[in-house]
Amino acid sequence: MLLIEIFELLLLGVIGGGVFFWWRQSRAHRQNEALLNSKLVAVTQSSRQTGDNIAHDLRTPLTRLRADVEGALRHDDVEMHRATLERVLDEIQNMQNIINALLTLGQAEVGVMNVRKKTVNLSGLLEELIELYIPSAEDRSLTLQGNIAPDLTIEADRQLLARIFANLFDNELKYVPAGGTILLTALARGKRVEIRVEDDGPGIPVEMRDKIFERFARLDPSRTLSGGAGLGLSLVKAFAQLLQGEICVAESSLGGAAFILTLPVSAAKVSKLSPKSAVARL
Template sequence: MVVFAALVFAAAGPVAVLALGAAVEVQMDHRFDRIARDMAGNIRSQPDMAAAVTALAARTPVHLRWIALTAGDGRLVAGNLGQWPDSLPRLAGNVTVAAELGPVRAAVIGMADGGFLLIATPMPERVFLTALEGEVALATSAIMLLAGVAAGVLIARRALHRLDRVNRTAATILAGDLSRRVPRDGGDDEYDQLADNLNAMLDRIQGLVGTVRGITHNIAHDLRSPLNRLRGRLEVALMTERSPAEYQQALAAAMDQADSIVATFNALLTIARIEGGVANLDRRAVDVTEAVESLGDLYQPLAEESGLDLRIEVDPGLLIAGDPHLVSQALNNLLDNAIKYTPAGGFVRLSAHLTPQGICVSVRDSGPGIAADQRGKVLEHFVRLDPARHLPGAGLGLSLVAAVVQTHGAVLSLQDGASQDGGPGLLISLTFPPLTSS
């Protein structure tokens, strides 16, 4: 590739020199044609053209200019030539012909009697110019070839050096160091743009690998105990003779625990896929109004059974862009937590309104609330505060909500939800960007 580029570079110089020489020759021809046209005009304006040609030829050396006038029968009437040049056709026009001393630029003008007026300018300097063009073209070709090879080698070495750094970085990453990144030169050229794209890809890969490691660690660490308990329960059931009813009860309890383990496992996978950016989101218009009303209708009997006052407040026509299943699951987790952790006699408020910041869906309850210094911690995996440890759950509800909020470009807020009497409580708000028509 370097040799090919150098050859192209070397060929460009001589072509430019030859093109310049041709342009100079064309300008010279135009200049001589203009001089000949002016002289012919003066001669033809004289009453006696032959006398005018004779007088002009007498003071014009033949090596500087050819002047000749012929009659209609071809006879040479006047001029400084002994005869009409053999290399010059008797046709009106401007032409360059070869002569003994070099090229000649001739202007042949037809006369009314059928004769011709010849005014020609010998151009011996054109021989020198042509030779000079060849020498300059050859020298330029050599210089351009050397310069092209040198430039090509420098460019190639620079490119190979930068590619070698990419290869060394890739080799280090393949060896297991995912923290390495392709260095930039700071010139913001194509190589730096390539480095930026590769580094962004590596950041993405490192994030995905970290997510996989994290979910694997969580599954191994947090599902081991439930699985061991399940196995122990089944082992105890098999160790002693039991009635069919007792076996059915033990199996039902084991199935409930297995369902809890499967639910935890599915929640972990969902969170991991969302946080890793590999979840296949079904992004479309989500009717938040309908989702909130349906959720309220679903949980109203459970709230009454728990002795809670559940009220729904929602604006009509609230639409966002997102995955309906994930949005519904996040709202379900919030309302389920509020009902689960609010003591009997308390209240739960589920609302959805259009605000200047976007569509805000909030759940307020009169439960124990969450201390301000614990609100960031409860969004992590498997975190359960002391008041919730006696209740069923794996500590993944708010983690899933946080993951859904992140992937939908929403904002999650945890605040005090104290009632008017100053009691405890929690207010969790999700603010989604409203659906905009494209």
């Protein structure tokens, strides 16, 4: 009799354990299903928004193209036709830039872009880029300064690095008012290197600091992309992630915005931070 009672208790325990296991698995399955559904909804909404933005950004230049061509057809002025063709070429180039940027961004986000990592003299690269952008800064009555620790080296793709900073500099040149300052600083922090591109411009509202890295980001008029599609900072973020880095935006000590990029460093000779000679003062 005792053995039967023990067997019944064991049987009840096994059945109870099985029921509990089934309930737990079922709950986990429902949770995973709900999470997947929410992600699918988010992806669908994002895709729809991206499609709407692409349509808008391509429709605008197409509308201008049509108006220019129709206007030229109503006149026989050769010089007017030449001017129209030049504007048409500019608009075609703008549309081509949008499409190329989207293709590049898609490759970067899905991880199919070929990344060729090697030892890069980061200090030298940044100095070269500052020298390259000084004329553009001068054209806009801006001060471009570099404050770069010497002998910084990292394992990275040099071309991707150059594209990151080219986009950041282009961003600054569009948004910082005449007479303003753009400052690039770089130094080693342990096993990582930190590069800051900051300015004394209007800054970026706290609530927009995450959104600006999204595709086709649209900010307030003081920092709305002029003549672009709102893809530059999306590319910066995608390229940074390909290099196992991080990018964020914060308030600058200069009073404007500070874009802060951190990257893993292979071998950085940490030296006392000293201003570089590559400075354009206007």
